[in-house]
Amino acid sequence: MTTRSEPGHGRPDPGLDAIMSERRHLINLAYRLLGSLTEAEDAVQETYTRWYAMSRQEQDAIESPGAWLTTVASRVCLNVLGSARARRETYVGEWIPEPLPGRTEWISGRPGGAAVDPADRVTLDESVGLAFLVVLESMTPAERVAFILHDVFCHSFAEVAEIVGRTPAACRQLAASARRRVRAARPSATAAPRRTGVVSAFKEAWEAKDIDALIGLLDPDAVATADGGGLARSFLDPIEGGERIAHAWAGLADRRPDGMTLLERTVNGQPGLVAQQDGVIVTVLAFEVVGDRITHIWVVRNPEKLRRWTTG
DSSP states (O other), rough: OOEEOHHHHHHHEEEHHHHTTTHHHHHHHHHHHSSSHHOOOOOOOOHHHHHTTOHHHHHHTTTTTTHHHHHHHHHHHHHHHHHHHHHHHTTOOOOOOOBBGGHHHSSTTSTTOOOOGGGEEEEGGGGGOOOHHHHHHSSSSHHHHHHHIIIIIIHHHHHHHHHHTHHHHHHHHHHHHHHHHHHHHHHOOOOOOHHHHHHHHHHHHHHHHHHHHHHHHHHEEEEEEEEOOOOOOOOOOOOOOOHHHHHHHHHHTTOOOEEEEEEEEEETTEEEEEETTTTEEEEEEEEEEEETTTEEEEEOGGGGHHHHHOOO
């Protein structure tokens, strides 16, 4: 094992590699809790700062450093979630979780480059689908933490209770309430090849400005939500209804500037689209597909949420 100097103590730290090996787990946890990789990285950095603020004696007294890091990171995220609610009340337009590229796009915003540090990569499974993260946004901070820790990361309710400062029974109720929200909001899963086919067909119809084809691909009660954050032009209020969305997207195609191209990409592990302007990704679109119809489109244009797509 490589030994390096421990920050702040000036002597070798034989456990540094073991401590830093927890980083990927903490990033995965914090992203699911916060819906923002930028905030997740800040939360994990704060967690490590607290670890290295302790003396070596205090560190050595901790029986399970990994469990300690998870507990602290979860508490940091719980505090961030509380303050985030207030910030989002003043957010311009709708707030959508930060979308993440798939493995092949997780570098410099484009396929084909050098891979990033695996410790900084979020594992893209069902629990980070954008539709799932949007449901999490409807939960209270305590519900979200209890649900993610127990149902996604398999912590016991006794462990969850220590983190959120409630009894195990109360945490069980929080997780059950969150579970009901998820079940009510999430439709039956559509097979991945079918989802890919629907998104591909939507792209073709959009580029062809084929309103009838777009209507056929959209659920009559479909909703489109955009997030520009006041930093990029987008529609502020959700567009409701398949026909209205089809006409709006045909209008977008009419106004598409020169140099803009649409590409099929993986968004949070699901089929999606990106719009490139002169080679730079300026919009990411995620879809919820039920059967053969699109029920929701999320359009992220806030440049602060597209950094993973443009700079890696």
